[in-house]
Amino acid sequence: MEAVVRREITGFSNPTVKYLRSLRDKKIRRREGKFLVEGLRLLTDALVSGKIPEILVMASGRDTHPLLVELEGAVTSAGGEVIETSADILSKITGKDNPQAVAGMFAEFDTSLGALDRTAGPIWMVAQALRDPGNLGTMLRTCDAVGAGGLILVDDCADPFSVEAVRASMGAVFTKQIAQARWDEFIIWLRQGDGQLVAASLRDAVPYRGAPYAAPCFILVGNESQGLPQDYEDTCDLRVTMPMRGRADSLNAAVAGAVLAYEVLASLD
Amino acid sequence: MEAVVRREITGFSNPTVKYLRSLRDKKIRRREGKFLVEGLRLLTDALVSGKIPEILVMASGRDTHPLLVELEGAVTSAGGEVIETSADILSKITGKDNPQAVAGMFAEFDTSLGALDRTAGPIWMVAQALRDPGNLGTMLRTCDAVGAGGLILVDDCADPFSVEAVRASMGAVFTKQIAQARWDEFIIWLRQGDGQLVAASLRDAVPYRGAPYAAPCFILVGNESQGLPQDYEDTCDLRVTMPMRGRADSLNAAVAGAVLAYEVLASLD
Numbered sequence: 001m002e003a004v005v006r007r008e009i010t011g012f013s014n015p016t017v018k019y020l021r022s023l024r025d026k027k028i029r030r031r032e033g034k035f036l037v038e039g040l041r042l043l044t045d046a047l048v049s050g051k052i053p054e055i056l057v058m059a060s061g062r063d064t065h066p067l068l069v070e071l072e073g074a075v076t077s078a079g080g081e082v083i084e085t086s087a088d089i090l091s092k093i094t095g096k097d098n099p100q101a102v103a104g105m106f107a108e109f110d111t112s113l114g115a116l117d118r119t120a121g122p123i124w125m126v127a128q129a130l131r132d133p134g135n136l137g138t139m140l141r142t143c144d145a146v147g148a149g150g151l152i153l154v155d156d157c158a159d160p161f162s163v164e165a166v167r168a169s170m171g172a173v174f175t176k177q178i179a180q181a182r183w184d185e186f187i188i189w190l191r192q193g194d195g196q197l198v199a200a201s202l203r204d205a206v207p208y209r210g211a212p213y214a215a216p217c218f219i220l221v222g223n224e225s226q227g228l229p230q231d232y233e234d235t236c237d238l239r240v241t242m243p244m245r246g247r248a249d250s251l252n253a254a255v256a257g258a259v260l261a262y263e264v265l266a267s268l269d
Numbered sequence: 270m271e272a273v274v275r276r277e278i279t280g281f282s283n284p285t286v287k288y289l290r291s292l293r294d295k296k297i298r299r300r301e302g303k304f305l306v307e308g309l310r311l312l313t314d315a316l317v318s319g320k321i322p323e324i325l326v327m328a329s330g331r332d333t334h335p336l337l338v339e340l341e342g343a344v345t346s347a348g349g350e351v352i353e354t355s356a357d358i359l360s361k362i363t364g365k366d367n368p369q370a371v372a373g374m375f376a377e378f379d380t381s382l383g384a385l386d387r388t389a390g391p392i393w394m395v396a397q398a399l400r401d402p403g404n405l406g407t408m409l410r411t412c413d414a415v416g417a418g419g420l421i422l423v424d425d426c427a428d429p430f431s432v433e434a435v436r437a438s439m440g441a442v443f444t445k446q447i448a449q450a451r452w453d454e455f456i457i458w459l460r461q462g463d464g465q466l467v468a469a470s471l472r473d474a475v476p477y478r479g480a481p482y483a484a485p486c487f488i489l490v491g492n493e494s495q496g497l498p499q500d501y502e503d504t505c506d507l508r509v510t511m512p513m514r515g516r517a518d519s520l521n522a523a524v525a526g527a528v529l530a531y532e533v534l535a536s537l538d
Contacts, residue, residue: 048516134403138521147514168521175516209535243534245416247317247444251527252407252437258524259531265512266478 004072006058009085012092016083020057020093020105026159033108035161036093039100043071045171046106052078053104059087062101071102094163108161111180113152113189120177121149122215122268125257126197128183128232129223133158137168138254139221143176144169146261149216150177154186187235190218198238198264199228200256202249205241208260212238213267221257273345275327278354281361285352289326289362289374295428302377304430305362308369312340314440315375321347322373328356331370340371363432377430380449382421382458389446390418391484391537394526395466397452397501398492402427406437407523408490412445415530418485419446423455456504459487467507467533468497469525471518474510477529481507482536490526 009017022028023036034054037043043053044067056075058068072082087101094103118124123146125139136158140151151160157180158165166173181189190197196214199205200221220236222228227250233239242251242259251259278286291297292305303323306312312322313336325344327337341351356370363372387393392415394408405427409420420429426449427434435442450458459466465483468474469490489505491497496519502508511520511528520528 045516138524141517141521142524144515144517145511145513145520170517170519172515172517242414242531244414245534246413246441247314248410248413248439248441250439251414252410252523254521255407255411255524255527258520259528262511262528265514 004076004082006082006084009083009089012089016055017085017089017093020055023105024095024163026162029159029161034105035108035166036103036105036163037166038094038096038103038163040065040067040102042166042171043102043104046104046174047071047074049174051106051174053080053106055081055083055105057083057085057090057093057103059090059101060084061087068102109178111160111178113179113181113185116150116177116179118149118193118195118216121147122217123148123261123264124150124152124216124218125261126152126154126186126218126220127157127253127257128154128220128228129226130157130221130253131224133162133165134168135224135252135254136160137165137173139257140169140172140176140178142254142258142261144172146265148176148261150179152186152218153178153180154183183232196238197236198240198260199233199236200242200260201228201233201239202241203239205239208240208242208263211240213264215268217264217268219257219260219264221253224253273341273351275351275353278352278358281358285324286354286358286362289324292374293364293432295431298428298430303374304377304435305372305374305432306435307363307372307432309334309336309371311435311440312371312373315373315443316340316343318443320375320443322349322375324350324352324374326352326354326359326362326372328359328370329353330356337371378447380429380447382448382450382454385419385446385448387418387462387464387485390416391486392417392530392533393419393421393485393487394530395421395423395455395487395489396426396522396526397423397489397497398495399426399490399522400493402431402434403437404493404521404523405429406434406442408526409438409441409445409447411523411527411530413441415534417445417530419448421455422447422449423452452501465507466505467509467529468502468505469511469529470497470502470508471510474508477509477511477532480509480536482533484537486533486537488526488529488533490522493522
C-alpha cells in the first residue's frame with residue numbers, strides 16, 4: 001500500500017469544494033457523470049463491491065476507524081485523491097447540517113442495457129417512470145434481498161445516483177446492476193434473449209399467487225400516480241393482480257414490486 | 270344545505286394564517302391536536318370517511334369543482350369555517366411553492382388503544398420506533414390494501430398526522446384506525462383479547478411462507494436501522510423469517526411489513 005497523501009482544504013471557495021457541492025444538482029451530475037456518497041457504511045459497501053471513489057473527503061476531528069484507513073489506502077492505490085477538510089466545509093458539500101464524517105465522489109456506472117448480464121439473477125425489477133428517488137433506492141434494496149440481477153429504469157425515472165436513492169438502496173446501488181432506457185429500447189433488448197415480462201395490473205390479469213412465473217422473470221412496476229400505460233401492459237407476457245381489499249386500488253410502487261418479487265422468488269425456488 | 274359563508278383573508282400576518290402555518294411544526298401540532306391536509310383528493314377521501322375539516326382554506330382563482338362545492342357545504346353544515354385567500358398565502362401556510370388549491374385543518378383523531386376496535390380486520394400492522402413518516406404513510410396505505418384494521422405505533426414513531434405521512438397514506442390515514450402507545454401498554458392491551466403477535470425476525474424463526482398465522486394477526490415491524498429489541502421479539506407468539514439472498518440482511522420496514530401482510534392475507538383466506 002502506498003503512503004496516503006492528504007490534501008488539506010480550508011477554504012469554502014476552493015474549486016474542488018464548489019465542484020463537489022455542485023453534484024447535488026441532477027443536471028450537473030448527469031453532465032459530469034459523477035455522484036456523491038455520504039458515510040463510512042455506504043463507502044465500505046462500495047469498496048466491498050470493488051467501487052472506489054475518485055475523491056475521498058474526510059472531516060478533520062473525526063474518530064479514527066480501521067475501515068476508513070482501508071478506504072484511504074484503496075483510494076490512494078487507485079490513483080484517487082484524499083482530501084481533509086473541516087466539518088463545516090463537508091457540511092457545505094453534502095448540504096446536510098450534521099454530515100457524516102466522510103464522503104466520496106464516484107464516477108457513475110455504465111447504465112446502458114448492453115452492459116447488463118441477464119444471467120446475473122432469476123429475477124429483474126423494471127420500473128417505468130418511477131419519480132421518487134426513495135422508491136427507486138428501496139427497489140434496489142429489494143433487488144438485493146431477493147437475489148435479483150438488478151433494476152432497469154424505463155422512461156423518465158428518478159436519478160439512481162441521487163443522494164436519496166443511494167441512501168435508500170442501503171448500498172445496493174453498488175452491488176446490483178442498473179440500466180436506464182426508453183421503453184422501445186428496453187423491449188428490443190428484452191426480446192433478444194430469454195425473459196418473461198410480468199406486470200402488476202388490474203385488468204385481464206390472473207391472481208399473482210400461483211401464476212406461471214418463469215426465469216428470468218422481469219417484474220414491471222409503473223409510475224406512482226399513473227400506473228403503467230395500457231400498451232405497455234399489453235406488451236407483457238403475463239399480467240397478475242394482487243388482492244385489493246380497501247377503498248383505494250393501489251399500493252406504493254416499491255411495495256407492489258416487493259410483494260410480487262417475493263412471490264416470484266417462492267415460485268421459482 | 271346552509272348557505273356557505275366564506276371569510277376572506279388577504280394579509281400574511283392574519284392570526285389564522287399564522288396559526289395554520291404553525292401546524293407544520295410537530296410540537297405545535299401535538300399541543301394543539303390539529304393537523305393540515307392538502308389537496309382536493311385527500312380532503313375528499315376524508316369526507317367519504319366522515320372526517321370534515323374544521324377550517325377549509327381555498328385559493329382564489331382556483332378552478333371550480335363539484336367535489337369542492339360539496340366539501341364547502343359539508344364544512345359549513347358542520348359548523349366549520351371556509352376561508353378564501355390568495356395562492357401566495359396558501360403557499361405560505363402549506364410551505365410548498367406550488368400548493369394545491371385547497372387545504373383543510375382537522376382535529377387529530379383519538380389514537381388511544383382503548384379506541385381501537387380489534388374486530389375491524391383480520392390483520393393489524395404494528396410499527397415499533399418507525400422514524401420515517403413516508404414509511405408510516407406507506408404502511409397505512411398497505412393496511413388499506415390488505416383490509417387490515419389499522420396501524421399501531423409503538424414507542425417513539427414518526428407523527429401519523431405530518432403532511433408527509435398523510436400524503437404517503439393516500440388517504441388511508443382517514444380510513445384506517447391508528448393508535449399510539451408504549452410497548453408495555455400495547456402488550457397489556459393485546460393480551461386482553463384475541464391476537465397473535467408475529468415478528469419478522471432473523472433468529473429462532475420459521476419460514477414466513479406457510480407459517481401458522483391466526484386472525485387477528487398483529488404483524489410487528491421494527492425500527493428502520495435497529496430492528497426490533499430482542500425482548501420484544503421474545504414476547505411475540507411467532508417469529509418468521511423472509512429469504513435474504515443478498516449482501517444485506519434486511520428490507521425497508523414498510524416493504525417487509527407489506528410482504529408479510531400479503532402472506533398472512535393469503536394464509537387466512
